[in-house]
Amino acid sequence: MRVRHSGERCIMTRRTVNNILLSGVVGSTAYGLAHEDSDVDRLGVFAAPTESLHGLHAPKESHVSTAPDRTLHEAAKWCRLALGGNPTVMELVWLPDELYEVRTPLGDELIDIRTTLLSARRVRDAYLGYATQQFRKLQNRFAADEHGTPARRRSAKHARHLKRLCHQGYELYTTGRLTVRVDDPEEYRRFGEQVAADPSAALPLLRHYESAFDRTRSALPEQPDESAADAWLRRVRAHFYTPEAA
Structure with a gap:
């Protein structure tokens, strides 16, 4: 362009x-x-x-x-x-x-x-909320019994987004800064393929970050300016x- x-x-x-x-x-x-x-x-x-x-x-x-x-x-x-x-x-x-x-x-x-x-509650709710949406998409697609390469690619993409949202949201919540580029793209791709084959494999990651948000003091204020x-x-x-x- x-x-x-x-x-x-x-x-x-x-x-x-x-x-x-x-x-x-x-x-x-x-x-x-x-x-x-x-x-x-x-x-x-x-x-x-x-x-x-x-x-x-x-x-x-x-x-x-x-x-x-x-x-x-x-x-x-x-x-x-x-x-x-x-x-x-x-x-x-x-x-x-x-x-x-x-x-x-x-x-x-x-x-x-x-x-x-930025504010603590809104960052937590937004990033975890979006990650949860990705997990539901994974579950719904798997429940619909969609097979084939295109469906698997879409599921892997949802899984990568879920992992990224959890990681970036937690970084923003705890440090007040956001790194857009992920550290290890291959790790995200492996996670995507694993979850595309079995959506339940994403649940431990989601639960881990939910717990991490709950037990960690945020670097962000309660309300944005x-x-x-x-x-x-x-x-x-x-x-x-x-x-x-x-």
């Missing part, structure tokens, strides 16, 4: 979304778990023109495309998701530098306040405010 920058404007092939503040490659490529058939997923934050927020109908909050695979959230929606501990949006502000494709000054400011968005996100969002709104001519 080609990206062309012009100040705060970023134009991507196939669809134009203005005012992209921060965007990068996420998903399996970022985790170090991609294979030759993997899609390249992109995630970003954009700012709606401030004037468009004043009317009867709010502008679209998300733009999702499949060619290329890309999700862009409006700044306010991204902040709400991040403050809730959403693992998918959170990784955007913890990417290695080389995976960012669009960085603006306001995007860098968002990276700078990333730790203020919403004032930091609010101040950033107000700077975004001021930057993109252009009054219409009378």
Whole structure:
């Protein structure tokens, strides 16, 4: 995918979304778990023109495309998701530098306040909640007696996500930092194949992390600092405010 920058404007092939503040490659490529058939997923934050927020109908909050695979959230929606501990949006502000494709000054400011968005309970609930969802998908797929290579690949992918979510969530909960790229990709692949053959093999890992969260004191505060996100969002709104001519 080609990206062309012009100040705060970023134009991507196939669809134009203005005012992209921060965007990068996420998903399996970022985790170090991609294979030759993997899609390249992109995630970003954009700012709606401030004037468009004043009317009867709010502008679209998300733009999702499949060619290329890309999700862009409006700044306010991204902040709400991040403050809730959403693992998918959170990784955007913890990417290695080389995976960012669009960085603006306001995007860098968002990276700078990333730790203020975190809170112990929301991180625990979000990451363990997402991991539990992956386990249920594994159980349901196995119960449906899906066989064959495609089904096994999907199950292995769910298992890898389960393990990653547990590990990353616990790291974030205990240290206040997130390492997006996994330490040992082959270990994750072996785990995925094992669980694809027998979903119950994932349960000890899930129970281990549930117990670890319960007995460990978090490095995170009880509540996120919403004032930091609010101040950033107000700077975004001021930057993109252009009054219409009378």
